Amino acid sequence: MIELRDVTVRLGGRPVVDRVTATVGRGEWVALIGPNGAGKTTLLRAVARLVPFTGSIALEGRSTGTLRRTELARLLAVVPQEPSTPPWMTVGEYVLLGRTPHLGALAKESGRDREAAARALDRLDLLDYRERRLGTLSGGEKQRVVVARALAQEARIVLLDEPTASLDIGHQQQALELLDVLRAESELTLVAAMHDLTLAAQYAGRMLLLERGRIAADGSPREVVTEDALSRYYEAAVDVIPVDGRIAVVPRRAASSNT
Amino acid sequence: MQAAEVRARGLGPLGACAAAAFLLVAVVTGVLVGPIGLGIGPVLESAAAKLQLPGVASPLSATEEAILWEIRVPRVALAALVGGMLALAGATYQGVFRNPLADPYLLGVAAGAGLGATVAIAYLPEGLRGQRLLPVAAFVGGAVAVVLTYAVGRSARRERDAATLVLAGVTVAAFFTALQTFVQQQNSETLQQVYTWILGNIPSTGWSDVWLVLPYVVVATVVILALRRVVDVLHLGEDEAASLGVNVRRVRLALVVAATLGTAAAVSVAGLIGFVGIIVPHAIRLLTGVGYRALLPLSLVCGAGFLVLADVIARTALSPAEIPLGVVTAFFGAPFFALVLRSTRVGP
Numbered sequence: 001m002i003e004l005r006d007v008t009v010r011l012g013g014r015p016v017v018d019r020v021t022a023t024v025g026r027g028e029w030v031a032l033i034g035p036n037g038a039g040k041t042t043l044l045r046a047v048a049r050l051v052p053f054t055g056s057i058a059l060e061g062r063s064t065g066t067l068r069r070t071e072l073a074r075l076l077a078v079v080p081q082e083p084s085t086p087p088w089m090t091v092g093e094y095v096l097l098g099r100t101p102h103l104g105a106l107a108k109e110s111g112r113d114r115e116a117a118a119r120a121l122d123r124l125d126l127l128d129y130r131e132r133r134l135g136t137l138s139g140g141e142k143q144r145v146v147v148a149r150a151l152a153q154e155a156r157i158v159l160l161d162e163p164t165a166s167l168d169i170g171h172q173q174q175a176l177e178l179l180d181v182l183r184a185e186s187e188l189t190l191v192a193a194m195h196d197l198t199l200a201a202q203y204a205g206r207m208l209l210l211e212r213g214r215i216a217a218d219g220s221p222r223e224v225v226t227e228d229a230l231s232r233y234y235e236a237a238v239d240v241i242p243v244d245g246r247i248a249v250v251p252r253r254a255a256s257s258n259t
Numbered sequence: 260m261q262a263a264e265v266r267a268r269g270l271g272p273l274g275a276c277a278a279a280a281f282l283l284v285a286v287v288t289g290v291l292v293g294p295i296g297l298g299i300g301p302v303l304e305s306a307a308a309k310l311q312l313p314g315v316a317s318p319l320s321a322t323e324e325a326i327l328w329e330i331r332v333p334r335v336a337l338a339a340l341v342g343g344m345l346a347l348a349g350a351t352y353q354g355v356f357r358n359p360l361a362d363p364y365l366l367g368v369a370a371g372a373g374l375g376a377t378v379a380i381a382y383l384p385e386g387l388r389g390q391r392l393l394p395v396a397a398f399v400g401g402a403v404a405v406v407l408t409y410a411v412g413r414s415a416r417r418e419r420d421a422a423t424l425v426l427a428g429v430t431v432a433a434f435f436t437a438l439q440t441f442v443q444q445q446n447s448e449t450l451q452q453v454y455t456w457i458l459g460n461i462p463s464t465g466w467s468d469v470w471l472v473l474p475y476v477v478v479a480t481v482v483i484l485a486l487r488r489v490v491d492v493l494h495l496g497e498d499e500a501a502s503l504g505v506n507v508r509r510v511r512l513a514l515v516v517a518a519t520l521g522t523a524a525a526v527s528v529a530g531l532i533g534f535v536g537i538i539v540p541h542a543i544r545l546l547t548g549v550g551y552r553a554l555l556p557l558s559l560v561c562g563a564g565f566l567v568l569a570d571v572i573a574r575t576a577l578s579p580a581e582i583p584l585g586v587v588t589a590f591f592g593a594p595f596f597a598l599v600l601r602s603t604r605v606g607p
Contacts, residue, residue: 048502073504080502084495088548092265093491100492101504106485109267118265130265133548153503 001026002047002157002189006055009039009046009213016042017053018213024191026156029183031204032193033224035234038210040193041081044159047191048078059157073101077150081161081193083142087135091145094134095121098152120151123182140171147175151182160192164199172196176203197249201225209233222247267488270553278560282339285564289335292571294578295326302327329465336469338461338570339563341525342535344476346562347555348518348525349536351483354490354551355514356421362536363522366428366515367404370435372526375400377439377453381446393456394471394527400435401523407431420497421511458583459532461570468528479521483555486514490551532566534588538596539565545599565592 002024009017017039024030032040046053049064049072057064059075067075077098085094098120099113109117121127124144134142143166150158163179164172180203183190194200200207201221209217209224211233217224225247230236237252291297297319305317305327317324348363356365364370379396412427443453462468483490489510492500497507522536539562543554569587576582 045498050498050501069501069506070504073502076502078499078502080499084499086494086550088544089491089550090268093267093550096265096267097492097495097503100489103488105489105505105510108488114265121265127265 001058001060002191003058003061004047004055005057007043007046007053007057008055009042009051009053011042011051016213017046019055020210020213020215022208022215022218024189026189027183027187028206029180029190029192029204031200031207031221032191032210033195033197033200033207034210034216038233039213040210041161042213043210044078044161044191044193048072048076048159050078070101073153073155075155076157076159077153077155079146079150079158079160079163081165083146085134085137085142085145087133089134090130091121091126091132091134091137091148092117092130094145095126095130095148095152098149101153101155116154117152120148123151124148124178139166140168140175143167143171143175144178147179147182151186156187157189157191160190162195163192164194164196172199179203197225197230198247201247201249225249267491268549268553270556274547274549274553274557278557278564282560282564282567285567286335286339289338289567289571290327290331292575293326293331294575295323297323297327297331330463333466333469334461334463334570335567337472337528338567340469340472340476341461341529341532342539342566342569343559343563344472344479344521344525345532345535346539346558346565347480347483348522349562350540350551350555350558351490351514351518352536353540354494354555355511355518356425357494357496358425359541360537361425362533363518364432364531364536365425366408366519367431367435368401368519368522368526369531370432370439371404371407372397372401372523373457373531374404374435374439374442376456376530377442377449380449380452380456381442394468398523398527401526402520404431404435405519405523424515455583456530457585459530459585459588460573460581460583461529461566472524472528475521475524479517480559482513482517484559486510487552487555490514490555494551529584531585532588533585534592535562535566538588538592542596542599 004020004022007017007020008015020043032043034040042051045051047057064072095117096109096113099109099116102113103109118127121130124147126144126148129141134145137145143163164175167175176199179190182188204221207219207221207224208215209229216233217229225240227238227240230238230249237254239250239252241248241250287299290302291299301318304315305319305324307315308317319327345363349361352361352363352365353359375396375398376393379393383392408424408428408431411430412424415423415427443450489505492503492505493507493510500507540554540558543557543561569584569591572591573582573584573587
């Protein structure tokens with residue numbers, strides 16, 4: 001469970017996240033949407049305590065400010081938008097780095113850590129890749145390896161920043177499908193910043209729309225993704241079309257809109 | 260579950276043996292080669308006699324004994340300590356600053372030590388200058404420069420990341436180099452002596468310099484090797500390391516302080532030997548493709564062997580004259596590295 005109360009992040013004097021109050025329940029999948037510069041990434045970074053903020057953020061009832069880094073990393077894993085994947089590192093080595101919060105600074109991985117890494121690799125069908133170097137993987141494979149590292153961390157909450165930004169539509173679907181399966185199996189709480197509203201609406205149970213650092217809408221995808229909201233907050237001309245119980249966001253060209 | 264098979268490539272037996280064999284060959288060469296030939300048999304017997312093995316007497320004369328135990332062995336030991344420290348510190352800096360070109364002199368330690376040494380050579384009376392105070396002055400200069408670098412980096416009113424620290428290091432190094440050049444110009448009669456120091460050499464001063472450097476190298480090595488797994492995490496960048504539970508600022512400080520202290524000690528006795536800190540870690544990386552947890556110990560051992568061999572060349576190639584060690588490391592290191600670069604595909 002994540003509880004944010006009056007969270008404000010100032011970067012260069014300007015509030016990038018402005019008095020955000022929200023609660024995310026255990027096992028929820030929340031998509032964080034909003035135009036560029038709305039503060040999605042910064043809000044995720046505040047939850048992970050990677051930027052200073054005012055207000056309070058609590059995970060499982062414990063304020064993040066009082067947690068040590070290792071404790072925080074055992075509660076919460078982050079999948080960054082552009083993760084660093086050193087080309088010489090093997091997949092196994094990379095996923096083992098996810099065990100860092102379970103190890104002392106001076107300790108080596110134990111059998112339990114290697115098992116956890118193997119489980120994470122297995123879940124993502126990557127066990128056969130464990131000796132491969134990251135430099136030899138495709139974008140989609142790398143994305144799965146990064147998710148495997150987050151799983152090996154065995155944190156209940158996973159924050160994802162644009163998890164599908166670099167993937168084609170097929171791999172986007174596979175990645176989100178997989179996250180949803182993992183969420184159900186491991187009772188993960190997922191908070192993902194996403195740009196693709198059609199995809200986000202299919203997978204997320206709930207959406208938070210950020211606009212200039214504030215929550216402009218909070219609710220089910222149908223409630224949040226409306227033509228009105230997209231025109232107001234994204235300045236986008238779109239049709240939101242229901243398709244078999246889902247919704248599709250279809251851009252509308254200004255020139256052709258009158259015909 | 261195939262649990263045990265997910266592993267991080269540590270220091271495998273093959274790599275460890277190869278590195279140890281390289282160091283052994285270097286040390287044996289260093290002890291045996293010199294103006295006065297000492298056979299390997301007599302040297303071993305002398306060593307056995309030193310260890311007071313029963314029934315062994317040294318076949319060497321008193322002079323040969325003195326050459327072996329008061330000149331050759333300490334010089335080899337010192338070269339090994341300095342080379343190992345510089346390569347280990349270079350690899351550490353490369354990991355911590357995520358910069359393949361980082362060398363142990365990155366944060367101003369070279370410029371500071373250079374100023375300290377130049378001041379000692381220029382202003383201290385002849386008698387004091389010699390072997391005793393020059394290393395102390397160089398060490399103090401190096402330490403002051405790095406502390407200043409940290410102070411400048413901390414005062415920056417922007418995000419205090421690794422890049423800020425590197426910029427502060429460049430600033431401090433430029434300032435200290437200017438001071439050093441000024442002192443040197445004011446005392447131009449010291450030019451040759453300063454220059455000799457800057458190009459680096461391993462002094463034949465017996466065991467005193469070894470005991471001077473040893474504690475720093477031991478402490479630095481223990482700290483860095485204990486944290487070697489974390490260096491791989493740091494290499495992912497500050498945010499990712501932090502979200503994996505690493506206290507980035509504290510770990511980075513510990514690593515940088517250890518590497519810098521060891522470097523300052525090495526520089527204070529041996530001068531500014533270039534190239535070792537960059538070339539040794541990169542050659543290992545290119546040849547093996549390993550991460551920092553194996554790279555760091557391998558750099559220590561191979562750096563030691565590399566500098567022992569370089570020192571053999573420095574003192575024998577134009578004997579009885581000595582070639583500055585920094586010239587030898589670059590003269591042989593650069594073509595070797597070009598070869599490695601040409602023939603490998605894996606690596607950073």
